[in-house]
Amino acid sequence: MDLIYIKRMYRNRIIILVSIIIAFFMLVTFVVIGSITKVTSVSVNLEQSEFKNSDLSSNEENKIITAVVEEKEKLPKLTNKGKENISNIYKSKTKRVFLTFDDGPSKTITIPILDLLKKENIKATFFVLGSRVELYPSIVKREYEEGHFIANHGYSHMYSQIYSSVDSVLDEYNKTNKAVSKAIGVKKYNSHLFRFPGGSVGGKYSDLKKAAISRLDENNITYVDWNALTGDAEGKKDSEQQMAYLQETMGEKNSLIILMHDAGDKQVTYETLPSIINLLREKGYEFKNFYDIMK
Numbered sequence: 531m532d533l534i535y536i537k538r539m540y541r542n543r544i545i546i547l548v549s550i551i552i553a554f555f556m557l558v559t560f561v562v563i564g565s566i567t568k569v570t571s572v573s574v575n576l577e578q579s580e581f582k583n584s585d586l587s588s589n590e591e592n593k594i595i596t597a598v599v600e601e602k603e604k605l606p607k608l609t610n611k612g613k614e615n616i617s618n619i620y621k622s623k624t625k626r627v628f629l630t631f632d633d634g635p636s637k638t639i640t641i642p643i644l645d646l647l648k649k650e651n652i653k654a655t656f657f658v659l660g661s662r663v664e665l666y667p668s669i670v671k672r673e674y675e676e677g678h679f680i681a682n683h684g685y686s687h688m689y690s691q692i693y694s695s696v697d698s699v700l701d702e703y704n705k706t707n708k709a710v711s712k713a714i715g716v717k718k719y720n721s722h723l724f725r726f727p728g729g730s731v732g733g734k735y736s737d738l739k740k741a742a743i744s745r746l747d748e749n750n751i752t753y754v755d756w757n758a759l760t761g762d763a764e765g766k767k768d769s770e771q772q773m774a775y776l777q778e779t780m781g782e783k784n785s786l787i788i789l790m791h792d793a794g795d796k797q798v799t800y801e802t803l804p805s806i807i808n809l810l811r812e813k814g815y816e817f818k819n820f821y822d823i824m825k
């Protein structure tokens with residue numbers, strides 16, 4: 531062995547030894563860093579779970595998420611499918627009924643009607659007046675929260691006012707939407723559904739109503755009348771008269787849109803409602819509201 535060979539051998543051994551030492555330190559470093567990270571993440575998780583426990587339980591969090599999703603679902607929409615459904619509303623293969631109440635809300639009648647609908651687990655549709663919504667916002671909020679559909683019946687219900695021009699129809703519609711938005715605490719509520727006071731056809735303002743229908747349509751607002759009624763706004767004074775008139779107007783129709791009123795003086799409407807519900811159930815009708823067809 532010459533000296534050069536010995537030197538080279540030692541140099542190689544030193545390199546190998548140094549490499550092993552470096553590798554060992556690197557391993558140790560990784561292990562240490564790894565465990566520190568683990569400890570940190572555990573403590574962060576703990577903090578988060580403590581936050582959850584102290585501030586907001588996961589159940590509550592889920593409830594909020596569900597509420598947000600439901601809120602979105604409860605905002606009325608009007609797509610082409612919905613328009614088609616509305617234009618075919620008087621047709622149905624199966625028996626279905628839409629209970630609709632106009633001219634409310636009122637303290638004396640709307641509240642007991644809501645109690646009854648809740649008991650019977652029926653979702654109805656309320657065509658509210660903006661001027662009344664401003665008087666009783668909490669009743670409208672309750673209607674909304676209990677799953678009823680809030681539609682638009684204009685603001686004033688004074689024919690000379692709302693039918694003074696096409697613009698006026700749209701103005702009253704928008705004013706009522708604003709009142710509903712404020713009442714239920716939902717930004718820019720729009721039902722997309724209007725019911726003309728006195729109905730969409732005939733009468734002194736027939737031509738104006740026709741023009742208003744086009745203007746509403748341009749603004750993605752549809753409208754609906756009815757095909758059965760109790761006559762509660764036409765002098766049918768007692769429950770018997772209202773029941774008889776309802777049966778006469780509903781005939782054997784499969785799809786019913788029943789007109790009733792929840793204005794303050796419609797005590798008989800409320801009193802007749804249980805019999806109406808019984809009759810419809812006996813005849814096999816399924817209760818619907820406009821959420822079911824406004825898609």
Ligand SMILES: [Zn+2]
Nearest residue numbers: 632633727728
């Ligand atoms: Zn009305």
